[in-house]
Amino acid sequence: MEKIKNLIVGSGLSGAVLARKIAEEKKEKVLIIDRRNHIGGNVYDYKDQETNITIHKYGPHVFHTSIKEVWDFLSRFTKWHYFFYKVRAYIDGKEVNIPFNLDSLYKVFPKKIAFNLEEKLLKCYEFDTKTTILELRNSKDEDLKFLAEYIYKKVFLGYTSKQWGVDPEHIDASVSARVPIYISKDDRYFQDTYQAIPKEGYTKMVENILNHPLIELRLNVDFKEAKKELDYENLFYTGAIDEFFDYKFGKLPYRSLDIKFEKYDKEYMQSCAQMNYPNNFDFTRSVEYKYYLDEKSEKTILSYEYPCEFEEGKNERYYPIPNEENQKLYERYLQEVNEFKNIYFLGRLGDYKYYDMDKTVDRILKFAKTKEIK
Ligand SMILES: Cc1cc2nc3c(=O)[nH]c(=O)nc-3n(C[C@H](O)[C@H](O)[C@H](O)COP(=O)(O)OP(=O)(O)OC[C@H]3O[C@@H](n4cnc5c(N)ncnc54)[C@H](O)[C@@H]3O)c2cc1C
Structure with missing residues (x-):
């Protein structure tokens, strides 16, 4: 021994x-x-090797x-390579900032409705603070309740049901309690002091x-x-x-991911590093890796994540x-x-x-x- x-x-x-x-x-x-x-x-x-783009084998890490x-x-x-993560979601054919913020309102609603919602949010909450779907749901204002339902259905429900393999109707509404709405124009995914990639x-x-x-x-x-x-x-x-x-x-038990990588003969495929697909396709998100370290290549590489159950020997324990x-x-x-x-x-x-x-x-x-x- x-x-x-x-x-x-x-x-x-x-x-x-x-x-x-x-x-x-x-x-x-x-x-x-x-x-x-x-x-x-x-x-x-x-x-x-071909493109010199850095790939994260087990899913994107920021x-x-x-x-x-x-x-x-x-x-x-x-x-470090200082990097503020920008994430957008395809909602009703538009690329919308995630977390949902004041600018997101104008992406998905007609100007008049967006303006009204923005005014109401700014009346109830201080600028540069976060609220949640749950809080808006409990509001007495019908318009803010409508906004909570909209974000719940269009941003949260589809993504979460794919991620955890649960039918949307079986997702308890209370699970959405912490989904944030940002009373701000800050379109960074994180607000931490330090944000970077090695x-x-x-x-x-x-x-x-x-x-x-x-x-x-x-x-x-x-x-x-x-x-x-x-x-x-x-x-x-x-x-x-x-x-x-x-x-x-x-x-x-764990949830796993089937991560599929694709190489494209195009300089860029997306407008930002991560795109979420709450309501379309079987994958939850696609990530374009060259954004992370601002790597230059005529080609680009994306990964697509298909959530699945963890099976020993077949895939990895993720969540x-x-x-x-x-x-x-x-x-x-x-x-x-x-x-x-x-x-x-x-x-x-x-x-x-x-x-x-x-x-x-x-x-x-x-x-x-x-x-x-x-
Ligand atoms: C898809 C995904 C995306 C993520 N993105 C982010 C992100 O953007 N930002 C962020 O901050 N965090 C992110 N994370 C979290 C991050 O991956 C973890 O915080 C980190 O990897 C945890 O490290 P660990 O050493 O605890 O575990 P692991 O990285 O899993 O290391 C455990 C190691 O133990 C080894 N091992 C296990 N069993 C044995 C054995 N019997 N014998 C020998 N070796 C063994 C494994 O091979 C493995 O190398 C993400 C996680 C996932 C799943």
Whole structure:
């Protein structure tokens, strides 16, 4: 048996950041393994050889955060290409800003109606604030109620039913509670302080995080096999918690995506990086990658996302399905973890939780601060 002080399973953002913290701050050796043939987990990107356009293999990733500590930490390992994400949706044949904002009103309604709605919104809410469909629904004003219904039906319902594979009539209206309406002309998708894409890509950034003399990386190694030969003192597992326990209580469900990439003999196909299709086609959104790093090519590459169920061996775990039943199942697994004093479950798969990249890093930075790591 090979003796290992710290074993990390998974070289995604979680595993990489933790490896760096242990190596740098504890000054201890770390072995990090991944069953894929590349580092980076789901933020892995690569250059398309023909066009030199950077592609995100597991779906489009735009970094945004207001957590300065996360920004500062990652900035040690990458230079940034500052990038404000613009997302539009095709609604009634028009390209409409998402989140829905004051300009969106004028895209979909006749000028008179749009003006009336804008006036009413500005009367009820301060400029540069956000409200939600739910709030507008509860308004006493019939016009604002109408606006809430319009956005619910045209922007939210179709997209959500495709995303989660649920018939529109089975989507509880309360789920739309948090869908924002922006009382502003700000057409950025995020309003975080820091918004950018790593200049040389996410893979390079993760490679730099892992580049430390105390960190050893082994790819194409599945924990299932490796554990037979590794005697570890501490195990940090960023893979799926149910898989670790051989699904003894059942499988934690995930939503997956069939991502289809298309190359076109055209300089640009879309007016912005992401286009949503709430009411047309089977895909939810299309993304034109060259926008992210402002890459120049006579050709362009888009991806189209077709949501589907997760099936092991067939596709990837993407989105945990948040409901009470699944949370209970996850907690049953978590109780098993308490049996071990030296095993920690982390990351989106270990925690069975959707984390944006910044929350992923934040989770690990906070974890590393605790005294738990022996
Ligand atoms: C479609 C999509 C789009 C996204 N877009 C954004 C975005 O625009 N902005 C944003 O902030 N966030 C985005 N995210 C979230 C982002 O992908 C996550 O925050 C991040 O990837 C989480 O990293 P992780 O290390 O926890 O998990 P992962 O990246 O999944 O890493 C886990 C690693 O563990 C390995 N592994 C698992 N089991 C084993 C095993 N048994 N043995 C060996 N290795 C194993 C896997 O191969 C994998 O490499 C998006 C997520 C999805 C699904």
